[in-house]
Amino acid sequence: MLFFVDTANLDDIREATELGILDGVTTNPSLMAKEGISGEAPVLNHYQKICDIVGPGRDVSAEVISTDFAGMIVEGKRLAELHENIVVKVPMTVDGIKAISFFSQAGIRTNCTLVFSAGQAILAAKAGATYLSPFIGRIDDMSWEGIDLIKEIVEIYSTQGYDTSILAASVRSPLHIVQCAKAGADVVTCPLSAIKGLFYHPLTDIGLAKFLADHKKANG
Numbered sequence: 753m754l755f756f757v758d759t760a761n762l763d764d765i766r767e768a769t770e771l772g773i774l775d776g777v778t779t780n781p782s783l784m785a786k787e788g789i790s791g792e793a794p795v796l797n798h799y800q801k802i803c804d805i806v807g808p809g810r811d812v813s814a815e816v817i818s819t820d821f822a823g824m825i826v827e828g829k830r831l832a833e834l835h836e837n838i839v840v841k842v843p844m845t846v847d848g849i850k851a852i853s854f855f856s857q858a859g860i861r862t863n864c865t866l867v868f869s870a871g872q873a874i875l876a877a878k879a880g881a882t883y884l885s886p887f888i889g890r891i892d893d894m895s896w897e898g899i900d901l902i903k904e905i906v907e908i909y910s911t912q913g914y915d916t917s918i919l920a921a922s923v924r925s926p927l928h929i930v931q932c933a934k935a936g937a938d939v940v941t942c943p944l945s946a947i948k949g950l951f952y953h954p955l956t957d958i959g960l961a962k963f964l965a966d967h968k969k970a971n972g
């Protein structure tokens with residue numbers, strides 16, 4: 753399972769890259785706004801910075817703001833031309849599916865976002881999306897089991913032989929990451945804090961302290 757970090761914060765992206773386990777980045781308009789990035793040129797410049805930090809071969813999802821097919825195509829082409837790492841993120845709408853189909857035929861990679869049902873996952877795969885982003889945290893927020901959607905899509909994609917990669921999104925905790933790995937997600941995207949949460953176990957800290965104390969006793 754690939755690890756993507758879900759942020760537009762350059763410090764977090766740098767820190768995640770330095771961990772040596774990062775495979776890519778996802779952003780969305782809310783995350784860009786959180787960093788105070790607005791206007792076309794600053795937005796493109798920010799994506800360029802993200803691509804430079806993560807280096808070659810690591811996908812960076814950049815989302816279109818247009819909601820109509822024509823606008824999505826113009827915007828998506830501009831984003832894709834910016835850097836080879838860029839994957840054009842497109843919302844799950846009728847125009848979005850048309851745009852994904854267009855981009856797929858043009859050899860432009862896409863990430864179909866805002867996916868909340870198995871039916872939507874089938875449409876995105878049929879349209880040729882590179883990645884599919886089911887939002888598990890937001891389903892949990894509605895008191896349903898978000899991870900069940902990942903399990904359902906994994907089963908469908910495997911049964912049908914679809915190529916689209918399942919990129920579990922709205923992943924917010926270390927437990928979510930473990931659940932996604934068990935369910936068979938191809939990619940997980942989450943804040944850096946969730947990845948860092950995987951490191952810690954009190955028995956690791958206690959065990960290391962004991963090893964070092966014993967070494968000191970024996971070696972002075």
Ligand code: G3P
Pocket residue numbers: 758778779780887889890921922923924941
């Ligand atoms: O980037 C899309 C998704 O990961 C957002 O997550 O926590 O805002 O539901 P969240």
